[in-house]
Amino acid sequence: MNNYGKTLKKIRVGKGFSQKYVSNNICTQGNFSKFELGENKDIKHSTLSEFLVRIETSYEEFRYIDNGYIMPLRDEIITNFYNQTYNNSENLLQLQRSCISFLKEFPDDNLINKIFIIIKSLTILANTNDFHSAKLLAEPIWTELSRRDDLYLSDIFLLNSILYIFPIETAVEMKKFAFRHIEKYKNFQNINRIKINFLINLSLLYLKNHDYHMALKQLENSIELCKIEKLFINLSICYIRKGICLNNLGHCGLYWQTKGMNMLEVLDEIELLSILETEIDKCSN
Known part of the structure; x- marks a missing residue:
């Protein structure tokens, strides 16, 4: 002080x-x-x-x-990490550098150390698609959190960030575990955002496992929350994946895919649009 x-x-x-x-x-x-x-x-x-x-x-x-009208580095790391819509390699690299810089001065900060480990895990995944190596790094964090009687917001954010790395059965268990504790925060600011991220991440896992009914269920729940929170980038992702699900269930999903892609174009989210176009191609084969 x-x-x-x-x-x-x-x-x-x-x-x-x-x-x-x-x-x-x-x-x-x-x-x-x-x-x-x-x-x-x-x-x-x-x-x-x-x-x-x-x-x-x-x-x-x-x-x-x-702090001179500058966000303290620790707060900046946490905010940027929690607010990631998707895993951008350049953003992950910048976050990794920020963590290294902070940990040189405060090596015993548990939360930043966990974020650093998760960033390394996500970087492996983004660059090599090596789920096994990514999971090995993140697994001790899940093991620790799974033994807790109570979860708090930082714990819930950590769980959401590693959800995608694990098999679908583990991811579903994580989501159920986290949502039990999220309920305590139902009147807390921006809590719907973390719910949306869980649902979107889980939908992708279901898509990869060709369980389009369950993927669609997560997306429909997420769409309602996105509208409430006016999170248009997240809403765009949901629309595109909804279209993918409908196509694979024998319905026409082109309307939803086009709607989501048009929104991303308006929002100038070109990189994310490219990622989702690749996702559409993969799920159409």
């Missing part, structure tokens, strides 16, 4: 709040003044949280401002 006092003062003054207002019924104005001057570094996190409520600033925004 070495710089937190200065950052708090910057925001407080910028918003026109007095020290008296911000510190009222939290601490003495004298102690608050010392905190702003960097003379009192023993402020509890709960006290800082109360200050932030007074200055109408979230902890995430506060840390962003404190």
Whole structure:
């Protein structure tokens, strides 16, 4: 918290709040003044949280401002990793470099170490399609998480990121396990996004196993959530795969494939469009 006092003062003054207002019924104005001057570094996190409520600033925004309006590297790694729509080799390489840079300074950060392992696993898969080697790297993470009585958001994100690496039976078990714990977060921000990613990843596994009925079931559930969250890239993927499923079930899926491809063109997602066109060709043979 070495710089937190200065950052708090910057925001407080910028918003026109007095020290008296911000510190009222939290601490003495004298102690608050010392905190702003960097003379009192023993402020509890709960006290800082109360200050932030007074200055109408979230902890995430506060840390962003404190870091010079730059997202801290750890947060950047986690955000970029969680927000991947598909495995782009260049993005994976950049994430790998960021992890290496961060772990040089903080080698014992468990979450970033797990993300680093998963990125290496996904890179192997993206470059060589070697599921066996990718699974060997990721399996200890699944083993550890499967023994937990409770999962939290970071655990659920990790599970989703390795789902695709495992056989369909294991992937289904992972999804059921994760969704039991996701239920606790049903009113939490953006929780539908993680559900969508699970369903989309599982649909691809079902497609690869030629189980088009189950793939379609995952996609229909995902489509409804994508519409609610207005996640148009994910929705495009679902439409294209829905078309693939319908074609293989003896129905005409061209409408859905075309709709999804047109959306990706509008969104300028050319690389993803190319990947899905290849997917269409493979599933048509």
